Amino acid sequence: MGRAMNRPMKDARRWGLFNTSAFRMSMGYTLLVTLAVCVTLGSTFYLTQRIIQGDVDLIIDTEIKSLQNQYVRSGVPGLTEEINLRIDSWGRIGAVYMLAGPKFDRLAGNVTNWPFDGAPAEPYPEFRIESIEPGQRSVHPVRAAVRKLPNGDWLLVGTDMSQDRRYVRTFQIATLWGIGLSILAAAIAGFSFTFRLARRVGDVTDTCVRIMSGEQGHRLPVIGKSDEFDALATSVNRVLDRLEEQTRTLRATFDSVAHDLRAPLHRLRTRMDAVLRLPALESGIREPVESALREVDRLQRTLATLLQIALAESGAPLASPAPVDIGELADELTELFEPVARESGLTLTGHADRGVVVEGNRQLLAQLITNLLENALKYVPAGGRIEVTVKRLAGRAHLIITDNGPGMPAEERQRAGQPFARIGQRSGLEGSGLGLSLVSAIARLHRARLTLESNDPGLRAVVSLPLSDAQVSSESLSRSISA
């Protein structure tokens, strides 16, 4: 049984990984890291670029001002001389000069043609120069400033930006790599964090499910890292120890209560039996003793039912469960009860599918069906119908018992499923209420759902049981074959 329960659990864990709080947390963390890295590196990049450009612009401004001064001092010939001097002396690396006439024809400088269409509008226009250096042809981006001289000539001063652009480009690539790697690292860390967290939480869940299904000896693993999980596991284990201890005490109490109540009942019954066996017993004595004996039997039955309910509700596991063909069992019981129903003027019919197998205890399941049938027999008036149906529905076994009797008020229907619920209106009849409590206790013991619905008119009791392992796997096999 543990195996079957494990399988869907693990699937759920695998697919549910994206649905854990750990995953959401690490996703948020990854996003935050990404954002922080982007902002930091992005602004660094932006500022660096700005500073580099500012330096270039400052140099251009300074030089254009000094050339303008030269023009004021010595006119066009002086300026031409100064420009040629500056080009030849390699004063500034990557410097570009041009003096052009009013029609943008070249008068001096190291640029052959006026690079713009007329006078540029921007304060620092950019253009490209193609230069043929030994062996290769290269294109240089140039940033420049243009001034109109008082005589109508144009003065252009610029700087070759190749170096700076290369530097910025490198910086840009480094920034992108930085961002990418940080995201990757954060994502990997987040996933492994999620996975490890999910696995350890999953272990806790698995163990709890196993314990709930009756394997009470299980405990949470303590890894020995003395982290918060070990602390959690240790305290949960302590709670489980307490629970197991309490269940043991409870069982021992049941056993001794059962023994202590049954022993005097037994003595009482044995003595009354002995009285009835006396020869020449007056009928005036025989009758009250016999009726008292029936009362003792009734008491004993109630006691047995109470103990059975208490045992089921205590969460004690179902001992030695075995495959039970619930359809066959329902048919047998329908057949057993049919003559009794007929005597009361009722029609009892069964429509049970065969091969609907559940894991459980045959006796308890028979008791469950019996109690539901006897409940119907008790309340449905002559001429009524009772139907027993067993079918496989949505991967579960469904046992449905319907009647067209007076039914039950909605409020009582809900209460009937609770342990030790007594059904108010019906308590005039012997054993009522407790019978349904036992039904619900047995259902719980079999991990089944019991629902009481209105049959309009009448009562419709539905017990939905999990199919046995073999049944489930054969079903999925046949489904995969047909698919």
Add this chain to the structure above:
Amino acid sequence: MHILLIEDDTEAARVLVKGLRESGYTVDHAADGRDGLSRALAGKLDLIVTDRMLPHIDGLAIIQQLRRARLATPVLVLSALGTVDDRIRGLKAGGDDYLTKPFAFAELLARIEALLRRGPGATESTVLRVADLEFDLLARRVTRSGREIELTAREQKLLEFLMRREGQVVTRTMLLEGVWDLHFDPQSNLVDVHISRLRQAIDRGAERLLIHTVRGSGYVLREEDEE
């Protein structure tokens, strides 16, 4: 027939011993597990009736020791626990029958009788016969004075159970256990209704009735009326 009763409740034991002696059995009583085990191992017993919970040695442990000593004496287990698991454990340990306290003396008597008669010589014959009633087990055919009687499979099983215990009192719980494999007490008079239907089929129009009701106990299938 020699019966050993192992029961620590001396008051209940006294009444039971008296009742069994009146029914014609020789009865020994042991009041605890240790005494019970030594008497059980001493042998020369036809049946052991033991309580489940006993001082010193548990009833189930006694059965296990007995079986280990290769003694096949039939054992009837009495228990005040009476849960389904408990019954299974009792039978697994090697008990032959199981009765939950409190029980009717008639029930105990019927079960003792059934265990004592069960002896080694279980009939292997394929035809059961009581008076003019015949049950061919292979052909699953029932006839009364040669006239065939139509019965459902379950009715046949019920009849077979009664015929195999011809002359023995069979209680309602024994029938529920043996024919329907139900080990709890339904509240309805199920068995009575089924017996009366069987009786209709078997005894209707017949000169001599075969199925008799035993007041306060159950039913018996036998050839002639006792009273």
